[in-house]
Amino acid sequence: MTHPRRPLNPLADGFDRARAVADAVLFEGYVLYPYRASAAKNQVRWQFGVLVPPAWAGTGGEHDVQRTECLLEPRDGDRLHAELRFLRVRRRTVERLADDGTYTEVPDLELPDRVLVPWDEGTEERVLIHTPLAELTEDQAHARAVTFDLPPATSHEPVVDEAGRTVGRLVRRAARLRGELRPLVEELPGPYRVVRLTVTVHNTTPVPGTVGAGREAALPHSMVGTHLLLGVPGGRFLSMTDPPEWARPAADASHNDGAWPVLAGEPGDDDIVLSSPIILEDHPALADESPGPLYDATEIDEILSLRTAALTEREKREARGTDARAAEVVDLVDSMPEAVRERLHGAIRGLREVTGGDARADAPAAGLSLPDGSGHPWWDPAQDSEADGTAVTVVIDGETVGAGSRVLLTPGARRTDAQDAFLLGRHATVETVVRDLDGETHLAVVVDDDPGTDVRRDQGRFLYFKPDEVAPLKEAP
Structure with missing residues (x-):
C-alpha cells in the first residue's frame, strides 16, 4: 500500500x-x-x-x-x-x-x-x-x-x-x-x-x-x-x-x-x-x-x-x-x-437596527445619538424637528461643560488619531455633547483660529473628544 x-x-x-x-x-x-x-x-x-x-x-x-x-x-x-x-x-x-x-x-x-x-x-x-x-x-x-x-x-x-x-x-x-x-x-x-x-x-x-x-x-x-x-x-x-x-x-x-x-x-x-x-x-x-x-x-x-x-x-x-x-x-x-467603475463609489457592508427610546428608522446606524436615545443625526441635532431642545452637559473636573463651553484639548496616551499630535494644547469651543450607541460620551468641538470653523459649523463636521481628553477653560471665546 x-x-x-x-x-x-x-x-x-x-x-x-x-x-x-x-x-x-x-x-x-x-x-x-x-x-x-x-x-x-x-x-x-x-x-x-x-x-x-x-x-x-x-x-x-x-x-x-x-x-x-x-x-x-x-x-x-x-x-x-x-x-x-x-x-x-x-x-x-x-x-x-x-x-x-x-x-x-x-x-x-x-x-x-x-x-x-x-x-x-x-x-x-x-x-x-x-x-x-x-x-x-x-x-x-x-x-x-x-x-x-x-x-x-x-x-x-x-x-x-x-x-x-x-x-x-x-x-x-x-x-x-x-x-x-x-x-x-x-x-x-x-x-x-x-x-x-x-x-x-x-x-x-x-x-x-x-x-x-x-x-x-x-x-x-x-x-x-x-x-x-x-x-x-x-x-x-x-x-x-x-x-x-x-x-x-x-x-x-x-x-x-x-x-x-x-x-x-x-x-x-x-x-x-x-x-x-x-x-x-x-x-x-x-x-x-x-x-x-x-x-x-x-x-x-x-x-x-x-x-x-x-x-x-x-x-x-x-x-x-x-x-x-x-x-x-x-x-x-x-x-x-x-x-x-460604478462599484468603486462605495458599498454598505452591513446594517444594524437602532433600538431604544423613540429611535427612528432613518437614524444613521453607525452614528451618534443624543443621550436621551432619540437617535437624532449626530452631524446636526438642531435640524431634527423632534429634538426636545434640552441642553446636554457633562461634568469635567468639577465644571459643567456644554454647548458654548471653552476647553483645552489634552488628548492623552490613547491618541486614536494622528491629528492629536497637532491638536494637543489647542483651545476649542464645544458645539454639543453627544453619546454614541454604546453609551460613550463625546464632545463635538471646533478649534480656535481654524479658518474652516464656519464651514464646519454649517456642515456639522466637528472634531470629537472624550471628556478625559479636554480640560475646562474659564475665559470667554
Missing part, C-alpha cells in the same frame, strides 16, 4: 489566501500616481519595510533589522512554517542601438506605445523556513538561523519597434544582497501554555566605504517591503492588538521593530500571522469592489481610476514605459467597464 506524501507545508492553502493581502503589502507605494518616472512623487521611493545594509543603519531613519514578536499557544502544533518576502531592487537603464551596432545609454527611448526611461524595478524574493518548534529555544536558535546570499547579476532585454527591428535594449543590474532570518521560541510563565515567538530579519550585506554615497546607493543592497508569513498548524496565535485579558501583560511586553503582526486568513482562523511593515487590522482582506492592484500608497480606487483615466496619451505612454505594473494600471483603467 502506498501513502500520499505529507506536504512540507500543510498551511500552503492558508498562506495562499493570506498572500493576496501580503501582495498588497509588498507593493504598497511601489509606484505612485501619475505612474510616471518623471513625476516628483516617484523621485523618492521605497518607504515601507526597507532594511538597509549595516553600514547605512541609523542614517536617515533607516534600519538593518526587523523584529517580530507574537504570542502562540502551541497546542498540537510542533513545527513553524515561515515565509520571508521582500522586493529586491534592480536598477534599469535604457540604451539605444546605433547604426554601427554599438549601444549608447540614453535618457529615454520613444516607441509608438510607450516611452522607456531609467527606473528602479522591484523583483519579489522569498526565503522559507520549516523547522520544529522544539529546536528554536535560546540555546539552539543560533544554529537554526537561515542565511541567504543573492549574488550580483546583469541582464539585457532587447527593445524592438513595431516592425520587429531591434532599436535598443534595457539593462538591468542587481547588486549583492545578503541576509539572515533568526527564529526563537521562549516559554512564558503562567497557568496557560503560551510561548513568545520572535523572528528577526537582518540585512547583513557587507558594503564598507560607501556610506557617503547616500540612500540611493544603499537601495540596491536593501530589502524593500519586508514582511513575514508565520504559520503553526495545530497551534493558535493570539491577537496582538486585541489579546484575551489573561494574555494582555505578555502582549504589552512584546517588542516589535518595523513590524505589525496580525492574524491572517479568514475570520476565525488563528494559525497564521502576517507581520507587516504597515499597520493592519486582524484578518485584513481586499475589498471585493477593488478591480485590481493600483500600487499607490494609501490608494483610493475610485479617485485613482478616474485620475488615471484623465491622463493624456503621452502621459500614458510614459507610464507604460516606466514599469510593467504601471502599464497594467493604465490598461486596467482604460478597459474598465462602467459597471465596475
Whole structure:
C-alpha cells in the first residue's frame, strides 16, 4: 500500500489566501500616481519595510533589522512554517542601438506605445523556513538561523519597434544582497501554555566605504517591503492588538521593530500571522469592489481610476514605459467597464437596527445619538424637528461643560488619531455633547483660529473628544 506524501507545508492553502493581502503589502507605494518616472512623487521611493545594509543603519531613519514578536499557544502544533518576502531592487537603464551596432545609454527611448526611461524595478524574493518548534529555544536558535546570499547579476532585454527591428535594449543590474532570518521560541510563565515567538530579519550585506554615497546607493543592497508569513498548524496565535485579558501583560511586553503582526486568513482562523511593515487590522482582506492592484500608497480606487483615466496619451505612454505594473494600471483603467467603475463609489457592508427610546428608522446606524436615545443625526441635532431642545452637559473636573463651553484639548496616551499630535494644547469651543450607541460620551468641538470653523459649523463636521481628553477653560471665546 502506498501513502500520499505529507506536504512540507500543510498551511500552503492558508498562506495562499493570506498572500493576496501580503501582495498588497509588498507593493504598497511601489509606484505612485501619475505612474510616471518623471513625476516628483516617484523621485523618492521605497518607504515601507526597507532594511538597509549595516553600514547605512541609523542614517536617515533607516534600519538593518526587523523584529517580530507574537504570542502562540502551541497546542498540537510542533513545527513553524515561515515565509520571508521582500522586493529586491534592480536598477534599469535604457540604451539605444546605433547604426554601427554599438549601444549608447540614453535618457529615454520613444516607441509608438510607450516611452522607456531609467527606473528602479522591484523583483519579489522569498526565503522559507520549516523547522520544529522544539529546536528554536535560546540555546539552539543560533544554529537554526537561515542565511541567504543573492549574488550580483546583469541582464539585457532587447527593445524592438513595431516592425520587429531591434532599436535598443534595457539593462538591468542587481547588486549583492545578503541576509539572515533568526527564529526563537521562549516559554512564558503562567497557568496557560503560551510561548513568545520572535523572528528577526537582518540585512547583513557587507558594503564598507560607501556610506557617503547616500540612500540611493544603499537601495540596491536593501530589502524593500519586508514582511513575514508565520504559520503553526495545530497551534493558535493570539491577537496582538486585541489579546484575551489573561494574555494582555505578555502582549504589552512584546517588542516589535518595523513590524505589525496580525492574524491572517479568514475570520476565525488563528494559525497564521502576517507581520507587516504597515499597520493592519486582524484578518485584513481586499475589498471585493477593488478591480485590481493600483500600487499607490494609501490608494483610493475610485479617485485613482478616474485620475488615471484623465491622463493624456503621452502621459500614458510614459507610464507604460516606466514599469510593467504601471502599464497594467493604465490598461486596467482604460478597459474598465462602467459597471465596475460604478462599484468603486462605495458599498454598505452591513446594517444594524437602532433600538431604544423613540429611535427612528432613518437614524444613521453607525452614528451618534443624543443621550436621551432619540437617535437624532449626530452631524446636526438642531435640524431634527423632534429634538426636545434640552441642553446636554457633562461634568469635567468639577465644571459643567456644554454647548458654548471653552476647553483645552489634552488628548492623552490613547491618541486614536494622528491629528492629536497637532491638536494637543489647542483651545476649542464645544458645539454639543453627544453619546454614541454604546453609551460613550463625546464632545463635538471646533478649534480656535481654524479658518474652516464656519464651514464646519454649517456642515456639522466637528472634531470629537472624550471628556478625559479636554480640560475646562474659564475665559470667554
